[in-house]
Amino acid sequence: MRLPNISYWEKRHFYRADVIIVGSGIVGLSAAIAIKKERVDTHVIVLERGFLPSGASTKNAGFACFGSISELIEQEKICGTDGLHTLVKKRWLGLQKLRSLVGDPKLELQINGGFELFNKEDEPLAEECVSKIGHYNHLIKDITQETNAFATANEKLKSFGFGNIGCLISNKLEGQLDPGKMIRSLSEIAASLGICILNCCEVTGFEERENEQVIFSNQGSFNAKKILFCTNAFANQLFPQLALKPGRGQVLITKPIENLNWKGTFHYNKGYYYFRNVGNRVLLGGGRNLDFFTEETHQFGETPLVQNSLLHLMRSVILPEKSFEIEQKWSGIMAFGPTLSPIIKEVSPNIFCAVRCNGMGIAIGSQTGQEAAALVLRSF
Numbered sequence: 001m002r003l004p005n006i007s008y009w010e011k012r013h014f015y016r017a018d019v020i021i022v023g024s025g026i027v028g029l030s031a032a033i034a035i036k037k038e039r040v041d042t043h044v045i046v047l048e049r050g051f052l053p054s055g056a057s058t059k060n061a062g063f064a065c066f067g068s069i070s071e072l073i074e075q076e077k078i079c080g081t082d083g084l085h086t087l088v089k090k091r092w093l094g095l096q097k098l099r100s101l102v103g104d105p106k107l108e109l110q111i112n113g114g115f116e117l118f119n120k121e122d123e124p125l126a127e128e129c130v131s132k133i134g135h136y137n138h139l140i141k142d143i144t145q146e147t148n149a150f151a152t153a154n155e156k157l158k159s160f161g162f163g164n165i166g167c168l169i170s171n172k173l174e175g176q177l178d179p180g181k182m183i184r185s186l187s188e189i190a191a192s193l194g195i196c197i198l199n200c201c202e203v204t205g206f207e208e209r210e211n212e213q214v215i216f217s218n219q220g221s222f223n224a225k226k227i228l229f230c231t232n233a234f235a236n237q238l239f240p241q242l243a244l245k246p247g248r249g250q251v252l253i254t255k256p257i258e259n260l261n262w263k264g265t266f267h268y269n270k271g272y273y274y275f276r277n278v279g280n281r282v283l284l285g286g287g288r289n290l291d292f293f294t295e296e297t298h299q300f301g302e303t304p305l306v307q308n309s310l311l312h313l314m315r316s317v318i319l320p321e322k323s324f325e326i327e328q329k330w331s332g333i334m335a336f337g338p339t340l341s342p343i344i345k346e347v348s349p350n351i352f353c354a355v356r357c358n359g360m361g362i363a364i365g366s367q368t369g370q371e372a373a374a375l376v377l378r379s380f
C-alpha cells in the first residue's frame with residue numbers, strides 16, 4: 001500500500017500525541033473528553049476508521065434505560081441482589097453523567113417512560129415479573145430517589161392498541177434520546193477542548209519502539225505515549241484474548257404514522273425486541289435470538305429471517321390496526337461477554353482498552369470512558 005504524502009508539519013501536529021484513542025463511539029469520545037478535562041495540556045488524538053463512527057453509538061435505538069423487570073430477574077440470578085444493585089446504580093449514574101456532560105436538549109432526551117410488554121401466551125413470565133415489582137422498586141429506591149419506578153400499566157393497553165398483549169409494566173424513569181445528536185454533541189465538546197478526531201483511519205497494529213508506541217494505520221504510522229482502544233465489538237480483531245463476541249442488531253424505522261397513540265420505549269420478549277416512537281415514527285429492532293450464530297458477526301447487514309420477524313411483530317403486535325411503510329433499515333454491532341461489566345484495563349504496558357458495553361452503552365458508555373481515562377492518566 002502506498003503511504004500517504006505526509007508533510008513535516010502534519011507529522012508533527014497530527015501524527016503524534018500523548019494519548020491516542022482508537023474508536024470515536026461514546027466510550028472513546030467520553031474518555032478523550034475526561035482526559036482533557038482532567039489534564040488540559042495532554043495532547044489527545046482520536047482515530048476512527050469510519051467516515052462516521054462505525055460500530056454501535058450512532059446506530060442504536062436510543063433507549064436511556066437501566067433494566068426492565070425480566071432482565072433484572074435474569075441478572076439477579078447471575079450476580080445476586082447486591083450485584084444487581086451495583087449494576088443498576090452504575091447504569092443510573094452513567095445516564096446522569098451523560099446528561100450533565102452533554103445536557104438534555106443536546107441529547108434530545110425525553111422521559112416518556114419505558115414499558116415491558118408480555119403477550120397473552122407469556123402469562124407465567126408476566127405474573128413472575130408483576131410479583132417482583134415491589135422488590136425492584138425497593139432495591140432501586142436509594143439509587144433513583146423514586147419510590148414506585150415500576151408499576152403495572154394494563155389500563156393503557158386499550159389506548160395503545162397493541163395486538164395480543166396481556167400485560168404491561170411501566171417504568172416512569174426510562175427515557176429516550178437521539179444517538180446521532182449525542183455523538184455530534186460529544187464530538188463538539190471534544191473539538192472545543194482541542195481534541196483532534198481523525199476519520200477514515202483504520203488502526204491495523206502497534207508496537208513499542210524507543211519508549212514510544214507506534215500505531216500502524218491505513219493513513220501511515222502515529223506515535224503516542226499511551227494508546228487506549230475503545231473499539232468495542234471490534235476489539236478482538238487486535239486482542240483475540242479479550243472475552244467478547246460481536247452481536248449484530250438490525251433496526252428499521254417507519255415513515256410518519258398518522259395518529260400514533262403512544263410514546264415511550266418498549267421491551268418485548270425479554271428484551272430481544274425493542275421499539276420506540278421517534279416523533280410519530282416507530283423504530284423497531286431485535287431478533288438476534290432467532291439466529292445467534294449468524295448474528296455473531298462484525299459485518300453490517302440484514303437477513304430475511306430477522307427482517308421478516310420484525311415486520312411480523314410490527315403487523316401483529318405494534319401496529320395491528322394501522323398501515324405503515326418502512327423508511328429505512330440499518331444495523332449496528334454490539335459487544336457481548338460472559339459478564340455485564342465492561343472490560344477496562346491495561347492490556348500490556350501503556351496499552352489500554354475500554355470495551356464491551358453489552359448493549360447498554362448509552363447508560364454506561366460515558367462512565368466507562370471516564371474510568372478508562374482515569375486509568376490512563378494514573379499511568380503517566
Ligand SMILES: Cc1cc2nc3c(=O)[nH]c(=O)nc-3n(C[C@H](O)[C@H](O)[C@H](O)COP(=O)(O)OP(=O)(O)OC[C@H]3O[C@@H](n4cnc5c(N)ncnc54)[C@H](O)[C@@H]3O)c2cc1C
Pocket residue numbers: 022023024025026027028047048049050052053054055056057058059060061062063064065201202203204230231232233234235248249250251285331332333334354355356357358359360361362363364365
Ligand atoms: C442496534 C443497536 C441498538 C442498541 N440500542 C441501545 C439502546 O437503546 N440503549 C443503549 O444503552 N445501548 C444500545 N445499544 C448499545 C450501544 O449502542 C453500545 O453499547 C455503545 O454504542 C458502545 O459504544 P462504544 O463506544 O464502546 O462502541 P462503538 O460505538 O461501537 O465504537 C467503537 C468505534 O471503534 C471504531 N473502530 C473499531 N475498530 C477500529 C480500528 N481498528 N481502527 C479505528 N477505529 C476502529 C469503530 O468504527 C467504532 O466507531 C445498541 C446497539 C445496537 C447495535
